Amino acid sequence: MWEVALIYGFINSVxxxxxxxxxxxxxxxxxxxxxxxxxxxxxxxxxxxxLINKLALPFFVxxxxxxxxxxxxxxxxxxxxxxxxxxLVISEVIATFGVGLIILExxxxxxxxxxxxxxxxxxxxxxxxxxxxxxxxxxxxxxxxIALAIGLYLFTxxxxxxxxxxxxxxxxHTALSLGINSDRIAGLSVAFGSxxxxxxxxxxxxxxxxxxxxxxxxxxxxxxxxxxxxxxSSVGVVLASFLxxxxxxxxxxxxGPHWKMIISLIAILVILVVxxxxxxxxxxxxxxxx
Amino acid sequence: MKQKRKERIDRGIKARSDDVFSLNSFREMLYVAVxxxxxxxxxxxxxxxxxxxxxxxxxxxxxxxxxxMSWDFLVGVGMVSLGQALFFGVGAYIAGxxxxxxxxxxxIDLPLATVLGxxxxxxxxxxxxxxxxxxxSMVTLVLxxxxxxxxxxxxxxxxxEGITGIKAFTNPFVESYVIIFVxxxxxxxxxxxxxxxxxxxxxxxxxxxxxxxxxxINIYWMKAQALFISGCVGSxxxxxxxxxxxxxxxxxxxxxxxxxxxxxxxxxxxxxxxxSFMGAFILVPLSEALRGIGGLRIVLYSFFxxxxxxxxxxxxxxxxxxxxxxxxxxxxxDK
Numbered sequence: 001m002w003e004v005a006l007i008y009g010f011i012n013s014v015x016x017x018x019x020x021x022x023x024x025x026x027x028x029x030x031x032x033x034x035x036x037x038x039x040x041x042x043x044x045x046x047x048x049x050x051l052i053n054k055l056a057l058p059f060f061v062x063x064x065x066x067x068x069x070x071x072x073x074x075x076x077x078x079x080x081x082x083x084x085x086x087x088l089v090i091s092e093v094i095a096t097f098g099v100g101l102i103i104l105e106x107x108x109x110x111x112x113x114x115x116x117x118x119x120x121x122x123x124x125x126x127x128x129x130x131x132x133x134x135x136x137x138x139x140x141x142x143x144x145x146i147a148l149a150i151g152l153y154l155f156t157x158x159x160x161x162x163x164x165x166x167x168x169x170x171x172x173h174t175a176l177s178l179g180i181n182s183d184r185i186a187g188l189s190v191a192f193g194s195x196x197x198x199x200x201x202x203x204x205x206x207x208x209x210x211x212x213x214x215x216x217x218x219x220x221x222x223x224x225x226x227x228x229x230x231x232x233s234s235v236g237v238v239l240a241s242f243l244x245x246x247x248x249x250x251x252x253x254x255x256g257p258h259w260k261m262i263i264s265l266i267a268i269l270v271i272l273v274v275x276x277x278x279x280x281x282x283x284x285x286x287x288x289x290x
Numbered sequence: 291m292k293q294k295r296k297e298r299i300d301r302g303i304k305a306r307s308d309d310v311f312s313l314n315s316f317r318e319m320l321y322v323a324v325x326x327x328x329x330x331x332x333x334x335x336x337x338x339x340x341x342x343x344x345x346x347x348x349x350x351x352x353x354x355x356x357x358x359m360s361w362d363f364l365v366g367v368g369m370v371s372l373g374q375a376l377f378f379g380v381g382a383y384i385a386g387x388x389x390x391x392x393x394x395x396x397x398i399d400l401p402l403a404t405v406l407g408x409x410x411x412x413x414x415x416x417x418x419x420x421x422x423x424x425x426x427s428m429v430t431l432v433l434x435x436x437x438x439x440x441x442x443x444x445x446x447x448x449x450x451e452g453i454t455g456i457k458a459f460t461n462p463f464v465e466s467y468v469i470i471f472v473x474x475x476x477x478x479x480x481x482x483x484x485x486x487x488x489x490x491x492x493x494x495x496x497x498x499x500x501x502x503x504x505x506x507i508n509i510y511w512m513k514a515q516a517l518f519i520s521g522c523v524g525s526x527x528x529x530x531x532x533x534x535x536x537x538x539x540x541x542x543x544x545x546x547x548x549x550x551x552x553x554x555x556x557x558x559x560x561x562x563x564x565x566s567f568m569g570a571f572i573l574v575p576l577s578e579a580l581r582g583i584g585g586l587r588i589v590l591y592s593f594f595x596x597x598x599x600x601x602x603x604x605x606x607x608x609x610x611x612x613x614x615x616x617x618x619x620x621x622x623x624d625k
Contacts, residue, residue, distance in 0.1 A: 033424045035372075035431075084600050090370045093427050094556065095599045097372060101549060101592040109585040220435060223428045258443030265436040268429060273417045276425075 003130050005249055011138045013245025014145040015204055017238055019218050020225035021148070022196030024237045027226065029169045030186035032082060032092055034074075036100030037197055038219030043103055044070040044198030045210040049117055059120050067198040074194025078187040086186070100215070108212045117210040119202065141203050148199065149238070165189060217261070224264035228271045230278025239279055243267070293623045298616045325614070329567065330474055337466040345466055349534060351574040352473040353527045357551035358558070358566035359476055360523035365560055366484060367516040368496035373430035375547035376414070377524025378531075379437060381407035385529035386453045386538030396457060400529050407525020408518045415517055419510050434543040441540055452539020456532055469530055473567070476523055480563040492516055545588065550574070553591040557598050559605020568607050 023037045034040075044066045051062030077099050085091035126135040156162035167175035168182045176182050197218075225244060229236030244264050251259045271278065301321075313319065336348060357374050364371050384403040388394045394402065418429045442450055459465035483489045494502045495509050502509050528547075532538045550573065551566070558569025573594065577587050598605065 033428075035427075081596060081600055085603070089424055090365070091599050091603065093370060093372070093424055094552065095596055097431075098592040098595040098599070101545075102589050102596070105585070105588045105592070109589065216435065220432050223432065227425065227428060256443070258439065261439050262436060262443065265432055268432065269417050272421065272429070276420050 001253065004132050005246075005253055007129055007132050007134060009246040009249040011134070011142060012249050013242040014142045015200075016221055016225055016241035016245045016248075018141070018145045018148070018200040018203065019197070020222040020229075020237050020241060021152070022193035022200065023219075023222040024226050024229070024234065025152070025196060026189050026193030028234070029165045029189035032078075032086075032186065032190060033096070034190060034193055035093055035097035035219065036077065036103065037193070037222055038215035038217070039100035039103035040070050040074060040194040040197040041201045041218045042107060042210065042212060042215040043073060044201040045119065045205045046107060046112055046117070048202060049119060049210060052120070063202045066202065067195050070198035070201075071191040071195035075187055075191035077194075078190040082190065083183060083187070086183075100219070104212050104215045113211060115209055118208070119206045119210070121206040137203075137206055144199075144203055148196075152234075161185070161188065220261070221264065224268050226278075227268050228278055230280040233278070233280045236278055236280030243279075294620045295623050296618060297621045298618050301615050301617065326478070329477070329564075333470045333474060337463060337470070342462065345462060346534075347575060347578045349466060349469055350531070351570055352469045353531055354550050354554060354574050355567045355570035356469075356473050356476055356523055356527050357547065358554035358570050359480055359563045360520040360527075361551045362555045362560055362563055362566045363480055363484075363523075364516065364520045365555070366496060367492045367513060368499070369513065369516070370427045371430040371520075371548075372427045372552070373432075373434045373548050374524055374551045375434040375543045375545065376430065376437065377407065377411050377521050378528040378547040379434055379543035380410050380414075380521075381525025381528030382532045382538045382542040383447055383528075384410075384525065385532045386456050387447060389456050389533070390453050396459065396533055400526070400533070403529035404522050404526040407528065408522035411521030411525065412514055412517045416514065419513050419517070431548075434548065438540050438543040448539065450540060452537055452541075454537050456536045456538065458533055458536045465534065472526065472530075477563055477567050484563075549588060549591055549595070553595045555605075557594050557605060559607035559609075562607055562611075565605050565607030569605070572606070 019041070022040075023034060026032055026034045026037075047069050048059075048062045048066035051057045051065055052059060055062075057065070077096070081095050081099060082092060085095055121135070121137040122140045123136045126133045127139060128134075156166055164175070164180045164185050165188075167178070167180050168185050172182050175185075200218075221244075225237055225240045228243065229238070229240030244267055247263050247267065248260045251263045333352075337345060340348060357378065360377065361371060361374050381403045384406050385399050388399040388402055389396065392399075414433065415430070418426055421429070441447060447453060459468075484493065491502065491507060491512060495512060499509050502512075528542060532542075551570070554569035554573050555566040556569070557573060558567065559565030573591065577590060580590070602609070
């Protein structure tokens, strides 16, 4: 049993980190908390489902197109909605939340629910680790998740756009004076975050059916991880996802799947009482949170 | 060529309404008295001749107006809640449990649910009091969903089935006038509260909490009080609707109760409770009239929300208020 907990806890943690990565990236760079994050995730799932089943495209092509479309949707949301309310936190939250609700509830309205809405797995079969069977999809998730984390690190440290991202995250005005167009970069960061949500969706959704309600769960999970890890801190996100990931699996094994979501709420509340800035969030601790 | 420009002059609203000067003429008196009297008259007359279906619509409109006002009040203290359903659901469950299981009559359990609901919501949100902005919104968004899950998981209070057979009001007029009275009372009380010294302190917490702390006011205690007031109003809404429907269950924590008040307040205009009131009275009947679209209700509200946030962030009420208090005329531009 402990072996199962260990392996599936690890996988669950990587899944959590994957879902939270985009949310944390967008917030860390542009300060925009993208409350339509869960909607982007579901949008990517349904988009690739439609491309596969209605246009009969091969899976990997449709997945790539879905990621691109979701990123485009994020960029469009920034350009037409967020740009006008940038810096007004209340308005940003309400506007992105509204956009997310529109997307999710439109899917619900057009009857996107049922067992036929599934994405194909990357490759069938399973692997035996010790005495535990792990299917290849979960191995893929772990592999791609780790690759993505390394890729993002290299991207933000060694490319021009990546450096610009970190530039406006540190000080927007100084970045502006060095010729970085902060509006464009912030728009890109929202697009990137949405794209990461899409990648997470395409990796994770084959485990089950695509359900509209998952959009809210994804948003909640992403926020829980980010609050606990410290918003905008990438190491904190990884740390927090391992904490919650293992905690969820343990509660799942010990007291049933219903309590799985509740554990993240309890974790949020405990963290907020003990250390309101999150585990590793030092940045703007006093200004923003307390 | 003669050119014209539009001249706008503010009416001396303060000088007119504050003093004996408002008794200058009937026109002046009407000018001052019409805006506050209009909603009172409208709401007292409406239940007398509305058909019974629209009576129910009026009731839910009032409930949403109340929720919108409680949201607006919290925003005025700098706490943007995305989970007004928490207040609503807690009130609803307290009313349901105390009426059905403890057997208390309506007139005891309504006030009980109001006050106890306020206390419970405040306690639930105490850890979050220290947070500002987005962080507060995140936690309030999560809380009602979590409570829903807890009820589903543990099966307490009827679990997924909910509690049915809660006593309804015996007389439809009593039902209507109770909620109308409370809505109007809350409207005028809130509007008055924010102009008192107490309200100014609350507003200052939103504008600059450091400054408030530095004059020796405990802002967390003040925030807790604001949460309690807002929670009471929200819980009353839940408790009241429970008695109207005779049912309480997991839908009490539904997203509708979070997003609709938010939309109403944004469409009507934040900061003036009249705006939230007006917003609810536009959106709820509108969605009722467009009943055919069914599941698109939330889409519609969210659409209004985004459009107003982007295009008319001040909201309808501020716009009307400005027009009402200004003279506008075209004057010739002299060279």
